[in-house]
Amino acid sequence: MTHASSLPPRPATFVVTAGRPARTPDAPLNQPIVPASSFIAGGPMEYAREDAPTSEALEQVIGGLEGGTATVFSSGMAAANAAMDLLPMGSVVVAPSAAYTGVAVRLRELDRIGRISLRIVEVDNTAEVVAACTGAALLWLESPTNPLLQVADLPACIAAAKAAGALVLVDNTFATPILQTPLALGADFVLHSVTKALSGHSDLLMGALVTADMALAEQVRGRRVLLGGSTSAFDCYLALRGIRTLALRVERSQSNARFVTERLQSHPAVSRVRYPGFGSMASIEIAAGPAAADAVCGRTAIWTHATSLGGVESLLERRRRWALESTTVPENLIRLSFGIEHEDDLWADLRDSLDAASAL
Numbered sequence: 001m002t003h004a005s006s007l008p009p010r011p012a013t014f015v016v017t018a019g020r021p022a023r024t025p026d027a028p029l030n031q032p033i034v035p036a037s038s039f040i041a042g043g044p045m046e047y048a049r050e051d052a053p054t055s056e057a058l059e060q061v062i063g064g065l066e067g068g069t070a071t072v073f074s075s076g077m078a079a080a081n082a083a084m085d086l087l088p089m090g091s092v093v094v095a096p097s098a099a100y101t102g103v104a105v106r107l108r109e110l111d112r113i114g115r116i117s118l119r120i121v122e123v124d125n126t127a128e129v130v131a132a133c134t135g136a137a138l139l140w141l142e143s144p145t146n147p148l149l150q151v152a153d154l155p156a157c158i159a160a161a162k163a164a165g166a167l168v169l170v171d172n173t174f175a176t177p178i179l180q181t182p183l184a185l186g187a188d189f190v191l192h193s194v195t196k197a198l199s200g201h202s203d204l205l206m207g208a209l210v211t212a213d214m215a216l217a218e219q220v221r222g223r224r225v226l227l228g229g230s231t232s233a234f235d236c237y238l239a240l241r242g243i244r245t246l247a248l249r250v251e252r253s254q255s256n257a258r259f260v261t262e263r264l265q266s267h268p269a270v271s272r273v274r275y276p277g278f279g280s281m282a283s284i285e286i287a288a289g290p291a292a293a294d295a296v297c298g299r300t301a302i303w304t305h306a307t308s309l310g311g312v313e314s315l316l317e318r319r320r321r322w323a324l325e326s327t328t329v330p331e332n333l334i335r336l337s338f339g340i341e342h343e344d345d346l347w348a349d350l351r352d353s354l355d356a357a358s359a360l
């Protein structure tokens with residue numbers, strides 16, 4: 001096959017072209033759904049917990065986007081637990097204070113039972129992250145963080161961790177490989193909740209762990225085989241179908257986020273806007289407090305009051321409604337996940353709801 005240019009295809013092209021059957025006469029354009037637990041002996045595929053055609057096609061797309069070998073898991077948390085499981089007993093793990101709730105709770109649980117020793121840092125305080133890396137086995141980064149949108153200096157933090165002999169994992173769920181590729185910056189692992197922007201339609205749960213190191217990739221695959229967090233062919237098909245439009249969706253949802261957050265800055269009901277300047281996630285604080293924040297979430301017609309993010313539909317949520325949410329997250333904070341609707345409709349809907357809340 002010849003390319004229009006000698007350069008490797010850009011991500012917007014790669015998401016469309018990768019993970020498809022070989023171009024032979026009468027081959028289907030799309031990777032078929034192959035619902036099989038077991039495969040005829042003699043080839044590389046034996047049993048679907050190890051490998052299967054539909055998940056492999058998806059892994060080619062995710063791995064190629066991030067610049068490594070991807071292994072998909074039954075959820076982002078299954079992928080996160082696979083990474084945690086690679087650590088020797090008693091390993092020091094450096095992690096963000098407000099990481100994804102499930103990750104933060106699980107790391108604290110592992111610390112409590114003596115499985116790891118946890119050091120909590122603010123990822124936007126580079127000096128603190130660098131100092132914490134001494135003696136660490138793993139630096140766990142999330143950038144931007146959920147839901148405070150703190151941004152880590154990834155090159156500096158990764159370099160410090162590598163110098164200290166630590167592995168580095170970056171949860172790239174918020175930025176997506178369209179906006180940031182941590183393996184190219186020296187990270188050892190990239191984690192994704194494929195549930196979010198990569199699949200993009202809020203219709204499945206899936207995770208991925210990507211690494212450019214072949215030995216680590218084998219260990220990761222071993223975690224799926226032994227811990228059992230494998231995926232279904234049907235979900236892999238949906239994720240593959242969803243990821244075809246990743247670049248388009250990120251472009252649109254990011255421009256929606258820029259448009260709306262700019263206008264939110266001057267709305268009297270909003271005391272603070274957190275938007276890192278890129279990506280499709282933002283958080284706002286409601287001046288009148290948590291009850292008014294709940295009212296804002298309950299009044300929108302286009303925005304849906306629901307958890308999760310990265311789908312085609314815009315979602316908003318007061319994060320502290322969750323008992324396990326970090327207490328560093330303000331009670332009046334609403335997280336916004338921008339979808340791909342028209343920017344004027346998104347702004348008008350949110351503005352009307354904020355106007356009503358400020359009139360309370």
Ligand SMILES: *Cc1c(COP(=O)(O)O)cnc(C)c1O
Pocket residue numbers: 075076077078100102103142146171173174192193194195196205206207
């Ligand atoms: C949702 C999420 C996870 C967990 O993924 P699941 O697919 O829900 O298990 C991990 N990290 C981040 C940043 C997330 O948003």
